[in-house]
Structure formats: C-alpha cells, structure tokens
Amino acid sequence: MKKGAQTKQQILEQATKLLQSQGYHATGIAQLAGEAPKGSLYFHFPGGKEEIAASAVRLSGERLASDLQLALSSCQDAGEALALVIDFLGQRLEESGYREGCPVATVALEVAHESEPIRMACADSFARWEEALRARLASLGISGERGESLAIFILSAIEGGLLLARARRSLEPLRVVAAQVRRLVAEPCS
Amino acid sequence: MKKGAQTKQQILEQATKLLQSQGYHATGIAQLAGEAPKGSLYFHFPGGKEEIAASAVRLSGERLASDLQLALSSCQDAGEALALVIDFLGQRLEESGYREGCPVATVALEVAHESEPIRMACADSFARWEEALRARLASLGISGERGESLAIFILSAIEGGLLLARARRSLEPLRVVAAQVRRLVAEPCS
Amino acid sequence: MKKGAQTKQQILEQATKLLQSQGYHATGIAQLAGEAPKGSLYFHFPGGKEEIAASAVRLSGERLASDLQLALSSCQDAGEALALVIDFLGQRLEESGYREGCPVATVALEVAHESEPIRMACADSFARWEEALRARLASLGISGERGESLAIFILSAIEGGLLLARARRSLEPLRVVAAQVRRLVAEPCS
Amino acid sequence: MKKGAQTKQQILEQATKLLQSQGYHATGIAQLAGEAPKGSLYFHFPGGKEEIAASAVRLSGERLASDLQLALSSCQDAGEALALVIDFLGQRLEESGYREGCPVATVALEVAHESEPIRMACADSFARWEEALRARLASLGISGERGESLAIFILSAIEGGLLLARARRSLEPLRVVAAQVRRLVAEPCS
DNA sequence: ACCTGCGGGACTACCCGTTGCT
DNA sequence: AGCAACGGGTAGTCCCGCAGGT
Numbered sequence: 193m194k195k196g197a198q199t200k201q202q203i204l205e206q207a208t209k210l211l212q213s214q215g216y217h218a219t220g221i222a223q224l225a226g227e228a229p230k231g232s233l234y235f236h237f238p239g240g241k242e243e244i245a246a247s248a249v250r251l252s253g254e255r256l257a258s259d260l261q262l263a264l265s266s267c268q269d270a271g272e273a274l275a276l277v278i279d280f281l282g283q284r285l286e287e288s289g290y291r292e293g294c295p296v297a298t299v300a301l302e303v304a305h306e307s308e309p310i311r312m313a314c315a316d317s318f319a320r321w322e323e324a325l326r327a328r329l330a331s332l333g334i335s336g337e338r339g340e341s342l343a344i345f346i347l348s349a350i351e352g353g354l355l356l357a358r359a360r361r362s363l364e365p366l367r368v369v370a371a372q373v374r375r376l377v378a379e380p381c382s
Numbered sequence: 383m384k385k386g387a388q389t390k391q392q393i394l395e396q397a398t399k400l401l402q403s404q405g406y407h408a409t410g411i412a413q414l415a416g417e418a419p420k421g422s423l424y425f426h427f428p429g430g431k432e433e434i435a436a437s438a439v440r441l442s443g444e445r446l447a448s449d450l451q452l453a454l455s456s457c458q459d460a461g462e463a464l465a466l467v468i469d470f471l472g473q474r475l476e477e478s479g480y481r482e483g484c485p486v487a488t489v490a491l492e493v494a495h496e497s498e499p500i501r502m503a504c505a506d507s508f509a510r511w512e513e514a515l516r517a518r519l520a521s522l523g524i525s526g527e528r529g530e531s532l533a534i535f536i537l538s539a540i541e542g543g544l545l546l547a548r549a550r551r552s553l554e555p556l557r558v559v560a561a562q563v564r565r566l567v568a569e570p571c572s
Numbered sequence: 573m574k575k576g577a578q579t580k581q582q583i584l585e586q587a588t589k590l591l592q593s594q595g596y597h598a599t600g601i602a603q604l605a606g607e608a609p610k611g612s613l614y615f616h617f618p619g620g621k622e623e624i625a626a627s628a629v630r631l632s633g634e635r636l637a638s639d640l641q642l643a644l645s646s647c648q649d650a651g652e653a654l655a656l657v658i659d660f661l662g663q664r665l666e667e668s669g670y671r672e673g674c675p676v677a678t679v680a681l682e683v684a685h686e687s688e689p690i691r692m693a694c695a696d697s698f699a700r701w702e703e704a705l706r707a708r709l710a711s712l713g714i715s716g717e718r719g720e721s722l723a724i725f726i727l728s729a730i731e732g733g734l735l736l737a738r739a740r741r742s743l744e745p746l747r748v749v750a751a752q753v754r755r756l757v758a759e760p761c762s
Numbered sequence: 763m764k765k766g767a768q769t770k771q772q773i774l775e776q777a778t779k780l781l782q783s784q785g786y787h788a789t790g791i792a793q794l795a796g797e798a799p800k801g802s803l804y805f806h807f808p809g810g811k812e813e814i815a816a817s818a819v820r821l822s823g824e825r826l827a828s829d830l831q832l833a834l835s836s837c838q839d840a841g842e843a844l845a846l847v848i849d850f851l852g853q854r855l856e857e858s859g860y861r862e863g864c865p866v867a868t869v870a871l872e873v874a875h876e877s878e879p880i881r882m883a884c885a886d887s888f889a890r891w892e893e894a895l896r897a898r899l900a901s902l903g904i905s906g907e908r909g910e911s912l913a914i915f916i917l918s919a920i921e922g923g924l925l926l927a928r929a930r931r932s933l934e935p936l937r938v939v940a941a942q943v944r945r946l947v948a949e950p951c952s
Numbered sequence: 953a954c955c956t957g958c959g960g961g962a963c964t965a966c967c968c969g970t971t972g973c974t
Numbered sequence: 975a976g977c978a979a980c981g982g983g984t985a986g987t988c989c990c991g992c993a994g995g996t
Contacts, residue, residue: 215492217407231980298491300549302405305481314549345562352538359490359504372535421956595872597787611976678871680929682785694929725942728922739870739884752915799960
C-alpha cells in the first residue's frame with residue numbers, strides 16, 4: 193500500500209519537473225519512469241504517458257495554486273504580493289538556466305489539440321490560479337465582473353511574461369509585468 | 383523562380399502551419415516535407431529539422447510583424463487598433479478549432495533550452511512584434527522607457543491570452559485582454 | 573464446488589473461446605484471466621500460459637468428441653449423421669462471423685513446433701475425434717485398416733473444409749465436404 | 763533500382779519461410795527484416811507487418827500454384843500426379859522436422875478475423891490451388907460442378923492432412939489422404 | 953550539378969508473461 | 975491469494991546520410 197503509492201508519487205514528481213522544462217513530446221516514457229521499471233509504470237498509470245502527464249499537470253497546478261494563495265494572503269498590499277510572486281517565478285526561471293517557466297504552459301500548447309484529458313488538466317490549473325487571484329482582488333474590493341477580468345488579465349500577463357522571458361533568456365519581460373501589474377492593482381479608478 | 387526554390391518555399395509554408403498547431407517535436411520530418419521527397423529536403427535545408435524550424439519561425443515572425451504594423455497604422459485610435467488585432471487573432475484561433483494560436487509560442491517553449499538557433503528566431507520574432515507596438519505607442523506620445531514597458535506588457539498579455547484561450551477552448555481570455563489593453567492605452571495618467 | 577475451482581473452470585472456459593477464435597499468440601494472459609486477478613492465475617496454473625492452453629485444448633477436444641459421438645449415434649444413416657455434424661460446425665462458424673472454426677486447429681499449427689505439451693493435447697484431440705469416426709464406421713461394417721483410413725480421411729477433409737471456409741468467409745467448402753463425405757460413406761464399393 | 767527490389771525480395775523470401783513455420787504472431791518484425799534494417803523495411807513495406815505478411819502469403823500461393831500445375835501436368839495419370847504432390851508436401855514436412863506444412867494455413871487461421879488484406883491473400887492462394895486442381899480434373903473429363911466440388915474436396919483433404927500430420931508428427935494422415943485421393947480420382951462412377 | 957531512392961539504426965510508447973513480497 | 979514490480983519484448987517512427995541516377 194505504502195510502497196505502491198510512493199512509487200507513483202515519485203513518478204509524478206519526476207514528471208512535473210520534466211514536463212515543465214522539456215514539454216510533453218520531448219519527454220520520453222523512460223525519462224518519466226526514472227528509476228522505476230516500465231512495467232510498474234503501466235501498472236500505476238494504465239493510461240500511459242497521457243495519464244501521467246495529465247496527473248502531473250494537475251499536481252503542478254494545485255501546488256502553484258496553494259503557493260499563490262499563501263503568497264497573496266501573506267502580504268497586506270496585494271500589488272506588492274503579486275510583484276513578489278512574479279519575482280519569485282522569475283528567480284526560479286533564471287536559476288534553472290531559463291528552463292523552469294510555467295509548469296503547465298508548454299504542455300498546454302503542445303497537446304491542446306490532441307489530448308482532451310491533458311488539455312482539461314491544464315485548463316483546470318489555469319482556472320485555479322485565476323480563482324486565487326480573483327479571491328484576493330475581491331478582498332480588495334475589486335469584485336464582480338471587474339475582478340474576474342482583472343484576474344484573467346493579470347494571469348495572462350504573467351504567462352506571457354514567462355514565455356517572453358524564456359525565449360529571450362532575460363528577466364526583463366517579467367520585471368515589466370510585475371511593475372505594471374502592481375500599478376494595475378494599486379490604481380483606484382480603473 | 384526555379385522548381386527548387388519553389389519546393390523550398392512550399393516546405394517552409396507547410397512548416398509554419400504545422401509548427402503553429404502541433405509544435406516542434408510533434409511534427410515529423412515527413413510531415414514537413416509534405417509531397418516533396420524526404421531525400422531532397424536535406425538538399426534544401428542541410429541543417430535538417432532545426433534549420434527548417436528556425437526559418438519557419440522567422441517567416442511567421444516577419445509576417446505577423448508586418449500584419450501588426452499594417453493594422454496598427456490603419457486605425458487612428460491605437461487602443462481600437464489593438465483590440466481589432468487581438469480580435470483577429472482570436473477569430474483565427476476559433477475558426478481553426480483552437481489550433482492556430484501564436485505561431486511562435488509553442489516552439490519557443492518547447493525548444494528554448496535545446497536549440498539556440500530556434501530560440502533566437504523566436505526571440506527575434508517577439509522583439510519585432512514588441513517593436514511594432516512600441517513604435518505605435520511612441521506615435522501616441524508614450525515613449526521612452528514607459529513606451530517600452532507598455533509594449534512588453536501588452537505583448538505579454540496577448541501571448542498569455544492566446545495561451546489561456548487555447549487551453550480553455552474559449553475566447554474569453556482574449557476578449558478580456560483586448561478590453562484591458564484598450565483601456566490601458568486610452569488611460570491618460572498611467 | 574469451491575470458489576477456487578470455479579475460478580479455474582471459468583478461466584478454462586474463457587480460454588477455449590479465445591484460443592479458438594484468436595489462436596495462442598494473439599491471446600494475452602490478461603485476456604485469459606478475464607475478471608480474475610492476474611496474480612491468482614499462476615496459483616491455479618503454475619505452468620502459466622502454456623498449461624492453460626494445453627488444458628483448454630484438451631477440454632475442447634473432449635467436448636467435441638462427445639458431441640461427435642452423440643451426433644453420430646443419434647442417426648441411423650452414418651453419412652447423414654456426418655453431414656449433420658459438418659453442417660452444425662458450419663453453422664457455428666457462420667454465426668460467429670467466421671471466427672469459431674475448429675477449436676484446436678489454430679493452436680495446433682501455431683505451437684506445434686514450440687510446445688510439446690500443447691502439441692500433444694492437440695494431437696490427442698484429433699485422435700479422439702478420429703476414434704469416434706472409426707467406431708461409427710466399424711458399426712457400418714467398415715472396419716480394419718480401411719475404417720481407420722476412412723476416418724482419417726474424413727477428419728482431414730472436415731478440418732480442411734473448416735480452414736478453407738474461414739479463409740474464404742463462405743460455407744461452400746464445408747458444404748462440399750459434407751456432400752462428398754456422405755457419398756464416401758454411402759458407397760458400397762470403395 | 764535493382765538493389766532496392768532485391769532487398770524487398772529478400773525480405774519476402776525470409777517472410778515466407780518464417781510465416782510458414784511459425785505463423786504470424788510468433789514472427790517478429792525483426793525476424794522478418796533479417797539483415798535489413800527496419801528503416802529499409804518500412805520503406806519497402808509502408809504497411810508494416812501486415813503488408814509484408816499479405817505479400818508473402820501471395821508469393822507462397824503463387825509458387826505453390828505453379829508447382830502444382832507443373833506437377834499435375836507432368837504425369838499422365840492424374841491420381842498418380844496428385845499422390846506424388848502430396849508425398850512431396852509430406853517429405854518437405856518431415857525433413858523440416860514437421861515445421862513446414864502448408865505455407866498459408868497457419869497465417870490464415872491466425873489472422874482471418876483481424877486483417878482483411880491478409881485474409882484475402884490467403885483466400886486467393888487457396889483459390890489458385892483449387893483452380894489448378896479443377897483444371898486438371900477437367901482435362902480428365904470431370905468438369906462442371908462435379909469438377910469444382912471434387913477440387914474443393916481434394917484441397918480440403920490435403921490441407922486437413924497437413925494439419926493432422928503436423929500435430930501428430932507423423933506422415934500417416936498425409937499418406938492416407940494421398941491414397942484416398944488417388945482412388946477418388948480414379949473412380950469412374952462417382 | 954541537382955536531386956532522390958534507399959538504407960540505417962536508435963528510439964518511441966506500449967505490453968508481454970512472469971514472479972516476489974505482503 | 976493478490977498487489978506491485980520487473981525488464982525484455984512488441985510494432986512502428988524517428989531524423990538523417992549517402993550512393994548513384996538524371
């Protein structure tokens with residue numbers, strides 16, 4: 193019971209990292225399996241690579257969602273908190289040699305058209321993050337449709353910033369996004 | 383134009399479409415070759431798949447850059463123009479069954495860490511688009527560092543919006559981005 | 573009957589069907605196990621797939637042998653009886669979409685050279701059927717070497733007819749065999 | 763031009779032997795390829811294993827058909843000729859350690875239900891042999907429906923005899939079939 | 953000199969029949 | 975009795991070179 197779940201978890205752990213940095217198609221089953229023999233892998237994930245990827249994406253999504261919630265609630269100034277979160281993502285990106293960007297985006301773009309389960313796992317992850325943002329904005333008094341729009345916009349900007357930063361091998365886009373987002377949240381009128 | 387150059391062009395044309403919708407690793411050499419015999423592919427592109435992809439990305443980048451320039455200059459209201467551009471991207475995305483998003487983003491995320499030539503082609507494309515935005519903002523009086531920042535921010539938001547829209551199979555994120563970007567440009571103060 | 577023996581029987585039952593329609597190599601252990609957990613399969617059949625197949629072939633052989641005996645003894649005219657048996661086999665073949673031919677032949681041809689136990693199980697089945705035919709012919713006065721030869725010949729023709737019928741997806745070969753066999757048995761002189 | 767066709771032929775040659783003695787599912791692609799690398803194999807047979815098998819079956823079918831025609835026409839007494847052919851098949855069977863029976867039968871039974879192309883190749887082979895028999899019988903004056911029936915019956919008996927002989931590891935069934943067939947053809951009345 | 957048919961394997965995802973440890 | 979592990983096996987596809995014909 194314990195051993196089994198442990199192996200499964202280890203595979204998922206490995207998968208989240210590999211999918212984040214290499215994407216779906218560049219990551220082979222052997223790599224996903226890591227130490228575990230292929231036979232065990234297909235015991236735990238009868239759905240094969242697709243199932244592993246979907247699970248891994250979900251795991252990444254939940255983790256980042258809870259990190260996000262924690263970070264946003266730990267700082268009184270929401271704009272400040274967002275900027276810190278973005279900086280943190282940028283730091284991780286840089287320290288990994290611009291390999292670890294958004295843990296979901298690459299897979300999402302690669303398989304959006306060929307695997308519904310994975311696509312839905314990605315969409316759910318994005319929805320979770322958006323919801324975390326929306327909730328924090330609501331606590332600032334930015335609620336209703338405006339809150340939702342702002343949450344989507346901020347999430348878009350962050351995802352785009354991570355993408356540009358990776359392609360450029362530079363943190364500048366992320367820094368710009370952080371600054372603009374902070375201002376956006378701080379603005380009383382808009 | 384000779385038969386040879388024609389074949390080459392046709393391969394590139396095919397490549398832009400396939401890389402946009404499937405990404406790099408999911409697109410095989412045979413698919414890229416299309417009708418053309420696989421053997422002669424390496425005559426036209428001695429660098430193999432990598433060279434084809436880099437060229438295709440550059441081609442896509444230039445095309446979208448000139449489209450962008452055209453669209454931005456064809457409308458007096460910059461915010462309006464931007465919204466139209468984003469709507470156009472969204473339309474193409476929807477009509478293609480949410481397959482044709484950004485022609486560069488997928489490849490960029492997939493190969494950022496494994497192929498410098500392709501990564502640079504992606505980065506250059508993004509830079510071109512950013513420059514087009516920056517130039518239009520400058521004509522509005524938003525220049526200097528502020529113009530650059532805003533251009534980066536808008537580009538990030540658009541890329542993120544395309545990503546979210548593809549994963550969600552919904553145009554909502556793009557619509558939100560269009561609206562917010564329009565306001566951002568229109569705002570006198572920010 | 574205990575739960576264990578019941579499971580065992582159920583596996584054998586499943587095996588006879590699958591081996592008849594798919595053959596040995598195309599039938600996986602998982603399929604043979606059916607509902608039963610794969611782990612316990614090796615408790616009931618320590619010899620693995622080979623043992624299951626041998627047992628299943630034996631079971632099929634005995635069943636068809638007793639069916640044959642019954643049918644042959646239930647009709648006074650031996651030729652008529654044989655024709656009826658052949659028609660019955662043809663009917664089963666057709667109703668199953670030309671899947672269920674001889675329950676032994678496919679396995680026999682597949683593994684004759686690689687598994688003695690299975691090969692012998694097949695040979696024994698054929699011998700049983702031949703013996704049933706021989707016995708009936710003896711009761712007609714066709715005995716001795718002539719009876720044995722005729723039994724072998726008839727069995728050969730039936731097996732060949734089933735084979736041709738399956739390949740052709742047509743009952744014609746079987747019908748021809750039935751008619752010729754009937755005449756063969758009826759002939760006074762031969 | 764020459765080299766290519768040669769490789770293809772060599773693969774087919776290998777395939778006919780392996781399919782005859784091992785059947786379809788027990789024969790791996792690597793075995794079928796023999797010396798040839800898999801890359802070349804899939805160049806010549808884009809349809810993979812299925813295409814190779816279908817082609818190989820057709821080749822075997824044509825070869826045996828022409829052998830049959832030759833043998834039947836080389837002997838004035840048709841019964842004698844048939845007996846010789848059957849003896850020859852038996853000899854090959856025995857000399858190969860009861861591995862090389864009918865080159866088509868095993869494959870036919872194995873894949874009749876899962877591959878139309880292969881099934882049809884098998885059916886065509888059987889039809890060719892039947893036609894050769896029918897033609898010879900017609901030259902004896904046994905024509906019309908009776909000739910067709912007899913051809914089918916004889917072919918069935920031979921196939922069945924080969925099957926029984928393989929399972930039993932004994933030439934007896936084939937010898938019996940040879941004798942009975944000879945008598946069948948010689949009979950004036952039937 | 954331009955082009956391409958064919959060859960070349962390493963690698964893919966997946967599944968096999970089997971066995972130990974619980 | 976059975977979950978989990980095992981790793982070698984499957985067919986098939988990968989991207990790429992090279993000899994030689996046009």
